[in-house]
Amino acid sequence: MQRPLVISHTRPDCDAYGSLIALRSILRALGRDPQILAFNPIPRTYSFLERFEFIPVWGRDAGSDALAGTDGVIITDTCSYSQLEPLAEWLTSTTAPKVAVDHHATRDVPVDAAVIDDGAAAACLLIHEWAKLMEWPVDDDAARALFLGIATDTGWFCHSNTDARAFAAVAELTARGIRPNEYHVMVLQSDTAARVRLLGEALHSLELFCQERLAVMTLDAATFQRIDARTSETENVINEPLRIRSVIVSVLLIEQPDGPVRVSFRSKAPIEGYVSADVDVSAIAARFGGGGHRRASGARIEGTLADVRRRVVERVSEELED
Ligand SMILES: [Mn+2]
Structure with missing residues (x-):
């Protein structure tokens, strides 16, 4: 070459x-x-x-x-x-x-x-x-x-x-x-103000499932418009719910103006006597046509935000209830 x-x-x-x-x-x-x-x-x-x-x-x-x-x-x-x-x-x-x-x-x-x-x-x-x-x-x-x-x-x-x-x-x-x-x-430490506001919006949308072991956040297209944030400014937002002691899996759904919903997954690695579940989120993402790593993955999923959210919550819940 x-x-x-x-x-x-x-x-x-x-x-x-x-x-x-x-x-x-x-x-x-x-x-x-x-x-x-x-x-x-x-x-x-x-x-x-x-x-x-x-x-x-x-x-x-x-x-x-x-x-x-x-x-x-x-x-x-x-x-x-x-x-x-x-x-x-x-x-x-x-x-x-x-x-x-x-x-x-x-x-x-x-x-x-x-x-x-x-x-x-x-x-x-x-x-x-x-x-x-x-x-x-x-x-x-x-x-x-x-x-x-x-x-x-x-x-x-x-x-x-x-x-x-x-x-x-x-x-x-x-x-x-x-x-x-x-x-x-x-x-x-160089974020735009919009990005920090976006983090606030994401946290505001936070919902917990499966005995607070699954955290789900949603950002719709209108929110990005309202606070003048860009979809490129969502990096690391998904990690915030992992601060919660009980949370094992964090999911962030982002509605894109035209195109499929962008879904990111993170999971905590097991720690003996502290974090018991071991959820492979690359396998979950793969079920939706995506991929990535065991602890960090993503997929683009066709459907409305609400519909995609329901399907993803269902799928991750199965994993956490095993
Ligand atoms: Mn890399």
């Missing part, structure tokens, strides 16, 4: 943007001419990413012409057509070899080579380990991007995917001069 195209999932998170940024600089240092493409512009909640070199966006900065010289495709932080929609058709027809770098359990894109490990906390962790193994040069920008991907995908080193591997990687990256607190401020 001399001119690989590097892509990641739609509605990119910091792990997706971070892996694009890191792969671009690593590939360049290896003498290649990579082209990275994000499927959505950087949302205002991630404006700190503008401190990095420009990230071109499909449909805005690049179109089909851009695919012409591509002699390979690197897909990172996903490997599922449903998350690669804008190029899904092209991916099925191109003869360019494909490489996946992914830490998700669900996959349906056939690839020629893969760095896949669903035990890795982040795609950025896999890139860090891969580069280290191959002794590829990682410049300061790549290091910062990798740190961001790992820090955010582990929920700032709190989620159940946080492990020695993740800490070892961030220890090495931090030793290069990264100041974690600066990123904490940029990522977690």
